[in-house]
Amino acid sequence: MVNQIFYLITVPMVYVAVAWCIVGIVVKVARVAKAPAHPFTLKVFPDKDHPVPSPVWGALSMPTVRRHNPTFWVFLILFHLGIAVLILAHLDLLPWFNIYPEDSEHMIGNGAVGVVVTTAILYFLLRRFASPLREISVPADYLLLFLLFCTAMSGDIISWANSWSENGFVLTKQDFGAYLNGLFHFSWADPAEAIDGGHYVVLVVHVFLANLFLMVLPFSKIMHTFFAIPLNKLRRG
């Protein structure tokens, strides 16, 4: 029974989550694209001391945050860069990407990136419990961060757990690679057969939470991934 549930999570649910996420994003973006343009300009004017930066730079480097809350900015940048590296690191698990050598035991960053991201999420979450942010936050804000925190934390545990056993690594880049490769080629193989680390259950939890996150994403404020640049373009005019 447990094995079947694990299988459902690690294989079919991944497909459902990814498909759901992609369709959701496309629908959400299309809805905005179809809406009428605003009847007048929403530009804010620049001046010599504080040029409003170009939309892309403004979205990616968040100069307004840097200016008005440098601590928050540091965490935001670490978090977003961390996410970018983690996306890359997950792709790198696949056998045909080899940013880290194929026979490496670690994923890109040796687990440190995950810790940075987890810390940043914890900071985002904790600051929401303090006034005045507390008053403007809604339950979805906490839950989303909590979900992200658990996802990141379970990821951290997977990489940390590799040092638990006497003889070192149990789950390596190649093990995960085999699993992802199977998913990619629709082999429908049960990863439990290839991966036999004692903390396999943590991997299942990680995959489950990631699936949830992907399914929530199109309905959440993380859609700002796709709208941050168009939004900054409105301000830039």
Added chain:
Amino acid sequence: MEAKLKQELIETFGERLTKAAKMYLDNCSRCGLCIEACHAYASSPETRYTAVGRAQNIRRLYEEYFKKGKIAKKLNEAVELDDHWMEKVYETAYTCTGCRRCMTYCPFGIDTGVIQGIAKMLLITADQEPKTLTMLADMSIAKAKTIEKTKENFAAAAKNLEAEVLQRWRSEGGEEVVPLDVQDANVLYVALAGKHSIIPAAAIMNAAKEKWSLSYFEAVNFGAFVGNPAKTKEIAGRIIEEAKRLNIKEVVICECGTAYRVMKHMSGEKPFKVITFAELIARYVEQGRIKLDKSKLPAKVTYHDPCQIARQGGIYEQPRYVLGQLTDNFVEMTPNRQANWCCGGGGGLVAMGEKDFRMKSAKVKADQVKATGAEVLCTACENCHTQLSDLNEHYGLGVKVEYLSDLTAKALVQD
């Protein structure tokens, strides 16, 4: 609330969902960066005076009526629209001045002004908007209908101003002192309903030997204050028609920020240019068409950037250039230009009265002015001028609040 009205309100909301509005409503991450940006919060730290707090009042309705999913609604604190919530909508509409300072803090550049616009339109639909503003807007519109009958009175009133204009600047013989209906004029000057907005301007334009014409219509747009796009368009439309009829090159808006933003940025393509009076003065000085005498202003002067011409219009340097010709004793406020604090009088609040709220919500402005140590507080917007004068009195700032046009006219060198 009646079901029929509620339905109408939801439809009104739906009609306002442009690309921008949707993105603003969907993507706020409630990061709280905009909290510190608002003068109302900086003066009186309550959640309802934050940009995000005001936006949430509208966003929570959006979650209820334009999003699906029971759980998602709960998690996003969606609310039903009822009489109680309309009070929140009112707060969003009329505790915000539309200064858009928060937009320069937000990582996404969310424009609280657009969300405020939705709130204002909901109030109009529910017949709960401030009646003073609607009445003033309707009067402006009615004036266009009876203009032919009132032209004579207007001409007589303009004639009455001549003596005072001539005190400021002796026009050469044969010239109209306050010209009306000048075909093919370079400038159509759009004033406010008060001689203080005509006399200095007339003297300056006459001194520069400008071929100008005074508009029959006042610049101020109460349609924009009350947030009614149809009325806004009609009110601006009167001036556009007049400018077209006279084949005007440039429409120059007097010191009224909202009128400028509406005419320049919210009225579509026009066959003429639109500039502020501050730009015109700067041009005259630059071209040597007027000369200014610095001895006329022997005081420490500071300048308040009106949001609607500065942040919303990019007019930062021209007024400073003119002030540079008026005094050697100029001091900047901190912060200034794009980051300047709003005076706290925008969005219709001055016209509505609302003195208690205006004073309470603009303490930070008063402190900012005081910190400059200036004796003269210059600005280029009627609305700001009124609010700053009220602040001056209320907080005992001991400054003289002056218009840029007036300071300029008083310093004209008679050659």
